[in-house]
Amino acid sequence: MKKLVRVPQSDHRDDGRPGVRGRQGLAALPPLSIYVHVPWCVHKCPYCDFNSHERTGELPEEDYLRALQADLEQALPDVWGRPVSTVFFGGGTPSLLSADAIDRIIGMLRSMLNLPPDVEITLEANPGTAEAGRFQGYAQAGVNRISLGIQSFDDDKLKRLGRIHDAAQARAAIGMAQRAVDRVNLDLMFALPQQTLAECERDVREAISFGTGHLSLYHLTLEPNTVFAKYPPRLPDDELSATMQDQAAELAESAGFERYEVSAYARPGQICQHNLNYWQFGDYLGIGPGAHSKISFQDRITRQARARMPDAWMRLVLEGEGRHVVERRELDHQDLGFEFMLNALRLKQGVEGGLFIERTGLSLMSVLPAMRRAVDRGLLEPGLERIRATAQGWRFLNDLQMEFLA
Template sequence: MQTLAPTPPLRPDAPAVAGVHADPRAADAAAGGFGVYVHWPFCLAKCPYCDFNSHVRQSPPDQARFIAAFRREIAYMRDLSGPRTAGTVFFGGGTPSLMAPGTVGAILEAVNDAWPLAKDAEITLEANPTSVEAERFRGYRAAGVNRVSLGVQALDDGELKALGRMHSVDEALAAVAIARSAFERVSFDLIYARPRQNPQDWARELSRAIDQDCEHLSLYQLTIEPGTAFEKLYSAGKLIIPDDDHSRALWDMTQEITTAAGLPAYEISNHARPGAQARHNLVYWRYGTYAGIGPGAHGRLNVGEARHATFTERNPEAWLAKVEANGHGIVSRETLTRPEQADEMLLMGLRLAEGVDLDRHARLAGKPIAPGRIADLASEGLVVLEGARLRVLPPGFPVLNAIIGTLAA
């Protein structure tokens, strides 16, 4: 096990199996749930580290036109999926808080018409501190949003500038306070393992974040993503990020501080108080099913007895034209084999502290994972097998990708 490579930090923007049931809603309940992801692709500026599908435009988009397109694509996806009860809705981006509250309300109405929302549905909206206003947040709450996730990213003004963020620390903390006054459920993101960051500075920053008394924190190590401005700087030797040992020390410190504060990691980069986990992201990680709506959205839908991976057109204007012409913006719809589903389930589920059900994995893969592979990893203190559930232990998370590669080989 000495050759395991470090795991790049993972972000919650990846896919989601339900077994074959007569009632698809029963299948959803048995296998991770069903959620709806809505992508709003516009931002005020492009951050240099970001590889998400986000676009800057000189003039504001026609929100009424986009509402009509979202409605049409939701109806099309409903025809594919059949009846479902939506346990979660997530507005991601881009910057969804650039939408008018009325736009959010209209989209939620269309979602509820297609897939009735559960009584306790979690409805999350991502927001940037620069677009947070108390009145706007009250409008989102009135529209049905009950959870907000803020892109704070750093609590140091110099670091915010280096990350290309348009807000200050004071603006970020004010946004958190406004969010807490409007919503019971509030989360925010921070990026660490930044250039020149030392453990002492990160400890102070993280402790200040915890002092904001939010129920959930998403803490991501900086990664150099292809096609970003940071990649160009990194390739030119103008951006130096912490080496593996330094990053590991920062990760270990993060676990110690958050656990002591009552915010243990329930996923490799996500921390929550008991019962405050992000339920929509759990749909992904528990390999449930979800509809991906909007430009550049992807989904995992059970269509009859087949599982489909859907991807929509990334360019907002091209997506809009496709929906208006065809009723949807899908550019790729692939039927996943059961072994492919098993690999996806493993990739997603082992990110969670709760691990994965190996019986479910074996049903998908058509065979169990070789016991010797599990035994080798367990002997290194990287995983533990408890009945049919396989969990990655804390020392294993920094090398998670290599563990998954060993198990899926």
């Protein structure tokens, strides 16, 4: 699951009043996705701010699976009977888990939840942990989409990024993934330490050459509480970074990819349905250490987060009574307007205006002043039938999103 706003969360209200002031309630619940967090990795990359923890030796698979089942069992009342549209294994490095563990998790999900037979099931993998037999085992377990954290095909850049794989392993992993499943995504980063425009172009061209159905092209950013934030490397300036992004977009689109989200490019029929559900303000249940959830009810919309540290999460979840859920919050109307726009405006085509009403239970009048300000600044297209950023608004997306924060 790529990055979302993380806010303190709460599920319940004791006074029986409707959960969000001014809401009419939801006529129908949105699609539901499942996110499974695998917290371990071989090496913590210096740019990474995700909930990942270095682990040497054998993973505690049995303890993890036992805790994961308890986590899901305690969450079932909130999502009972709802069909699941997608499943996503993120991390950390999910490909550290054995194929048997993934098979057991998917079996657990199918036994407790309403998973259609053809549901999209994505697993993130690190090329440094790729094994052909393991990838085939994932596919046999039900994984039908693999997302590979390539980042670069340049050994020098991979070393600077602290990656545990080299370019040859990246190329081999792509072949393994393509032989195992029909849908493969490649994660690539640009504006890397001391990267030139020509080096960025070579990376993008090579990524395209493998013929995968999906590309995710991310700008390297210095996130707080990371090694790179404390010891910043020398990065391309803003002008060069923008040129790299424009060049990458042009190369991908000329090769038949549609840029449907700020960082996401897909060939026909290859859009990532899991991430699309996030951007369209759908629901998701996150299980595992540090996982976040957004769950809608007819009269309220809630967020929650699990304990971040793997050992603490496993201990708390096995104690029962929801002790592993350490943050809970019920969204109010200001939260809803901002969070909806934070996600939906990332989509190139935006969303229909009616989707705002459907997913938040609010009238568009609640965000009309902010929309008017954004239109006046040339950041948002006028009209209520479709909420979509202008080309200028998409380029300065943070400025556009901030209009809805007040």
